[in-house]
Amino acid sequence: MSDNARRKVAIVLFNLGGPDGPDAVQPFLFNLFNDPAIIRLPNPLRWLIAKIISSRRAPV
Incomplete structure (x- = not known):
């Protein structure tokens, strides 16, 4: 096996x-x-995207 095939992956x-x-x-x-x-x-851009996501998702 090559080194790429044995690469470990972690989820936190x-x-x-x-x-x-x-x-x-x-x-x-x-805030998230x-x-x-x-x-x-x-x-x-981050502020604008956060504003759009939060305003659309909050009512749901």
């Missing part, structure tokens, strides 16, 4: 907590998606 799971109630869902999602570790884009 984190408990990020969650919103306390329905009114806290949108700010929670915005505005994190540069989640979406690796420059700040104006």
